[in-house]
Structure formats: C-alpha cells, structure tokens
Amino acid sequence: MRAKKIDHIGIAVSSIEKALPFYVDILQLELLGIEEVESEKVKVAFLKIGESKIELLEPTAPDSAVAKFIEKRGEGIHHVALGVDDIQARIDELKTKGIRMLNDTPKTGAGGALVAFMHPKSAQGVLYELCEKTSVKGEHE
Ligand code: CMX
Secondary structure, three states, X not given: OOOOEEEEEEEEOOXXXXXXXXXXXXXXXXXXXXXXXXXXXXXXXEEEEOOEEEEEEEEOOOOOHXXXXXXXXXXXXXXXXXXXXXXXXXXXXXXXXXXXXOOOOOEEOHHHOXXXXXXXXXXXXXXXXXXXXXXXXXXXX
C-alpha cells in the first residue's frame, strides 16, 4: 500500500460562507468549487493548495458525521485524504494487515471520487480517507 500524495485535508466548519474569506482573501487560495454530498450530509468547498487541496466540510443535517464531530470537538481538522490507485485492492490489503476499515467497498464522494475511510482507532487517532480519482465530469482537480 503506497499512498501517492495527500489528496486533501478535510476541515470541519460550521459555515463555509463564514470560513471562506480566511482561505480566499487572507490565504489567497483558489476556490475550485462548492457542492453538496448528500450521502455524507455535508456541503463541501475545495480550495487548491499546490498539488493538494483543502476541503471545507459544513454539515447539512444534525445527524451527519461532521455535525457530530463539531459538537464533540469543535471546528478543526477532520480527516486526511490519501490519494491511491485501485482503491478496492488497497482496502483489502489494509484489512489483511489488521486495519479496521469503515467501508469494505468504496463509495462515491465529492467530485465523483471513490472513497473509503479507516477507523481513527486503527491510525493513532487520525481519520484517514482513501481517495481514488475517477474521470467524472465536475471533479475538483
Ligand atoms: N478524527 C479523529 N478521531 C475521530 C474523528 C475524527 N474525525 N471522529 C471521531 N473520532 C473519534 C472519537 O473522538 C471517538 O474517540 P473516543 O472513543 O476516544 O472518544 C471515536 O472516534 C468514536 O467516535 P464517535 O464520536 O463515537 O463517533 P462515531 O463512532 O459515531 O463516528 C467515525 C466516528 C469516524 C466512525 C464516523 O465519523 C465516520 O464513519 N466517519 C467516516 C465518514 C465521514 O467522516 N464522512 C464525512 C466526510 C465526507 C467527505 O469528506 O465528503
């Protein structure tokens, strides 16, 4: 299992609208797009930072994973996404190495990417996402 790069870092925020001026006006990052990911009950904004991205995550429902995170820990770093090829093989490989996966098969995330999460208890308290790009229209490169 070799991750190619940090695809993005997910930051939980209460309001994308309120958070954006810090990223766009102060850090002067390029806003790549905003979309709703219904399956995850979040609205996300991607900002380009070199080869990587920052993903702002705003919950759209009180029972979303991100709403629960903000309620418990406040706003802040939520996950680190590792870019991989052949995500299903990576999931299977991690499972054989004893890593607890939250997804046994990939699901479709923001920008049409295939994603799967590891449980933070298997990774020293960090929520890691595996992320495989697909050539779906609207993808945030
Ligand atoms: N990073 C690190 N640790 C986290 C965490 C996070 N983002 N979220 C929860 N945890 C920790 C908790 O602190 C808790 O630890 P303790 O038992 O030591 O207190 C433990 O994980 C269990 O957490 P919990 O609060 O009881 O919450 P849940 O078990 O209900 O859910 C998790 C935690 C990670 C399993 C769940 O959030 C999940 O399935 N996440 C994957 C999907 C996701 O995060 N989607 C949103 C992003 C979507 C996108 O990027 O588009």
